[in-house]
Amino acid sequence: MIDVTVAASGAAAPLVVRTVALDDPGPLLDLLPDEPCVSWVRRGEGLVGWGEAARFASRGDDRFEQAQRWWAETVSGAVVRDEVDLPGTGPVAFGSFTFDAGSPGSVLAVPAVVVGHRGGRWWVTTTATQGALPAAASLARHEARAPGAVTYADGTMSGADWEGVVAQAVQRITRGDVDKVVLARDLEARTAHPVDPRWLLRGLAESYPGCWTFAVDGLVGATPELLVRLERGLVHSRVLAGTISRTGDDDHDLALAASLARSSKDLEEHEYAVRSLADALAPHCTSMNVPEAPFVLHLPNVMHLATDVAGVLSDGATSLTLVAALHPTAAVGGTPTAAAVELIRELEGMDRGRYAGPVGWTDGRGDGEWGIALRCAELDGADPHRVRLFAGCGIVAGSDPARELAESDAKLVPMRDALDRA
Known part of the structure; x- marks a missing residue:
């Protein structure tokens, strides 16, 4: 001790x-x-x-x-x-x-x-x-409390209603209003016992060790997407856009990964996101490395098209300055960004709060690591038995509402498993 x-x-x-x-x-x-x-x-x-x-x-x-x-x-x-x-x-x-x-x-x-x-x-x-x-304290191991039985209910809208919103978005894309828009939905969970964020954090870290497991002011999650890392003048970012669910069959999942890497719809969505991020970083960086093609990132529940972008800081910006320049990326907003955000406000029917916003830390030098708050849930400060879960999907011209709903369900799995684990 x-x-x-x-x-x-x-x-x-x-x-x-x-x-x-x-x-x-x-x-x-x-x-x-x-x-x-x-x-x-x-x-x-x-x-x-x-x-x-x-x-x-x-x-x-x-x-x-x-x-x-x-x-x-x-x-x-x-x-x-x-x-x-x-x-x-x-x-x-x-x-x-x-x-x-x-x-x-x-x-x-x-x-x-x-x-x-x-x-x-x-x-x-x-x-x-x-x-x-000051008050005395000690560093020691602490136990986390299980939330007990969990029940789920629709959030702002039902799955069927959300499919209708996706269909509206596809119509607007076809009309030429935007090229891509990212739509989110929420799910409400109620627990038998007050939710202990440490229980969620440990479950997420165990199941998704390659993700950044975060908690800030009641927002808890495990994000696979690094918005930006600034460390002693070096800038790194990981873009995720384009998703397919895993089946649990390794051979089948390899075939799915290959189809994801060839999917024109997903490649188009990914290209929007990478271009958005690279354009935002360019004024602050030199010697940028933007790979020509993405790789497939394998997570326990889904696979994503991913691109790692790197650069050398050129203007003394802090990590928070870079966050301001990057948010919202096409990966969480859409393209063109301003028009996509307006369409989100019009169609989504809810306040996302801090979902899909930047989350992370900064130190006294201005360095830091910031992710995008995905695969997350917000604890209710007024009701310790209530948790609000979030998931979102990138919608482009070729999007099918039923498939997008299934993708959003897959993205809710990390938080549901963290709540429900024995």
Whole structure:
């Protein structure tokens, strides 16, 4: 057991931040206590945290810029002692932003305690507001509580109604309003016992180790899509667009993967998304590498067409600056983006909240990792037995509503399995 210090959340006073090395404390997700937590973990590495030393909420078209200004001011006034000096050490803020500029809920939060693991090194960062009275805490393994029996109900609309919305979108695409639009649907789950986010996180990390398992302010999920990583001047992004469900038969799945790689509909959808991302990154990067053809990313429940894009930062942008430039990509909005977002507002019939918005972390250098909040669910702060699940699909001229509904069902599987696991 390792003793650390947890700071009480205080007023807008300078932060005092200290990062020290740790011996291996065990799996990161097992360290989370029974209190609001944050997570960004992939293959056992990443960051987890709890408590809150500072928080900033934003809204509107400039919500990312507002958050970046607040974070820069917060870091510039902080007293920092970083004995590890790795990405994710020193001051760290976790963020989750709404898909739509008009939606409330975007947040950047600084945990009181962050524990990190990278390349065989572990560390703990404690953050307090200057003059705050600290309270003792310990790093130890904590158990997570199962939610018990789970029941499901339609969210904003039934599956049949959502198929009708997809059909409307195809008509609008055929008419020439947009080339592609990404439509989402939600599903409501109710549990016998209050939902413990740690239960969901552990189930997701076990089943989807190659995804980024995240939790920020009640939004929990495991995303396969890296919006952007900025690390010491190097920029990376992973684009996913074009999806097919797996059957569980390896030979059949290989044949399906080959058909996905040849599908004109899916290749067209993927090309839109890659072009959108590369065009947004180009003003900030040199030496960009954009592969000519995608590869097939195999996940336990689905397969995606995927492209990894890389570049060298040229203008001193922070990770949040890049997030602002990239969101929303064609992979989660559509093409042309502005027209597709307007069509989403018209047809979708719900507020996505933070679904399909950026989620991740940034450190005091401006580096960070940000994913797209997919394969996720939002816990209800007012009702601990209620969870709202989300899934979305890219709609193009060749889309079939019934197939899109089936694809959305497949994308709901990770969260349903995380809730239902024994």
